[in-house]
Amino acid sequence: MWRPSLSGNISGTDPLKDNRLLLKAEALDDSHEARNTAAVVNELSKEITKILVSHPVNARRVAEGKNIANVVLLRGCGIRIEVTPFLGKHGLWPCMVAPTKIIAGLGLSLGIDILDAPGATGDYRTLLTSKASTIAKALSAPLQSSPKVFVPGEDELKAGRPDGYDFGFLHIKAIDDAGHDKASILKVKALEAVDTAVGQLARLLWETESSGKYQFFLCVTGDHSTPVEYGDHSFESVPFTMCRLKDFVGAIGESTIRQISLDPFPIPNVKSGKDLLDDLETKERRDKHCQPYSGDSVYELNEVAAARGCLGRFPGGEMMGIIKKFLSLDAETA
Structure with missing residues (x-):
């Protein structure tokens, strides 16, 4: 939160490379x-080091x-x-699980x-099962039985949501970390772990939806690409998919x-020297059991x-409009 005599217009202390000295924050x-x-910030860094050393x-x-x-390391000050709240702009009561603090700050x-x-x-040691179960529990609290897009009044914005959420955002950082670390095998393992976590989330939500009182939708996408060859963010378009949970099931x-097991699981460790091809399926093997379900011919994310x-x-700015249109069309045809 902004305070008098403070500014966000300063540089960070993170040198962004290993084996380099901590930078001094500078006014921009x-x-x-x-x-x-x-x-x-510079004085804070000194005090933090004093405390940590002992x-x-x-x-x-x-x-x-x-x-x-x-x-x-302090960066991204x-x-x-001051923006329109998510609820006021999109008419959906939102919650999120995002241990990465810069994402939580945006939320x-x-x-x-x-x-x-x-x-x-916000790293490789995350418990994805915990994230999935937390979001599923929040979305399974009592709420309307059908999707409903609305713009609440000012009083509702102030009062908060007493009976559950309409929209849940689950952020996973490990895949981005693997890209920054140029760790090809670990990135594959992290993606496989996310596949498992999506399955766990689907099971938890389906147990609720099959009670007949709820209807859920899934959307999977990313905010940017982080190719292992480059080791940093790049400009490629990111994949985006959404569906009704019942169609996924x-x-x-x-x-x-x-x-699907709901047992917690870690992202597997990767042994040095392991060949990436040891665990990857060939395209021919994948094609034998993968096929599009509906909508279009795409079956890979x-x-x-x-x-x-x-x-x-x-563009990313149209994403929520597309999601809400999908919800509205489904509600009209229900």
């Missing part, structure tokens, strides 16, 4: 607020001959922007409730959905395949 304009904020955990690491954690700026998922982190098979989809290409 000549204002008193920017200079003051940079000075506060921390008992680091004392044990030194005794074990391990490197110590002696800095906190900003202020909470807070939009008035989205941030849910706590025990064991969920119909494509997979209800018996298959109900047999990747940049190239999705470009052939019936939605074509569209």
Whole structure:
């Protein structure tokens, strides 16, 4: 939150490369607020290092001959922007699970409730099952039996949602991390883990929907590409898919959905020297058991395949409009 004499217009302390010195925050304009904020951040960094160096955990690491954690990297400074809340703009009561704080910060700026998922982190060690179950529980709280797009009044915006949520956002960071780390095998493993988590989410939501009081929709997409060859964000279009949960269950098979294990699982460790081809199916093997269910001919979620989809290409700013149109059309035909 913005405070007097502070500014978001400063540089970060993260050198963005290993084995480089911590940077000093610098004011990016000549204002008193920017200079003051940079000075506060630099002093904070010094105090953090003092505390960490003498921390008992680091004392044990030194005794074990391990490197110590002696800095906190600060980057992406900003202020909470003043925008129309998600509820007011889209007419859907939103919640999100996003341990990555920059994503959670965006959610807070939009008035989205941030849910706590025990064991969920913004890295490879995250418990995806916890994320899936937290979102499923929030969306399964009592609410209207059919999708409903509405624009609430000011009093409703202030009062909050007493009986559950209409929209849940689940963010997963590990795949992006693998791209930054140029870790091809780990990226594949992270994608496979997300596949499993989507299955768990589908099972949990289907158990609720099959009671006859709910109807859910799934949407899977990303915010950007992070190719392992480049190790950073790039400009490619990202895949986008959405469907009614009952159609997803119909494509997979209800018996298959109900047999999906809800046991927590980690993203598998990758052994050094492991060949990526050891675990990858060939296109021929995939084609034997993969086929489009409905809508168009696409049955893979990747940049190239999705470009052939019936939605074509569209800018990110149109995404929520497309989602709400899909909900409205389904409600009209129900």
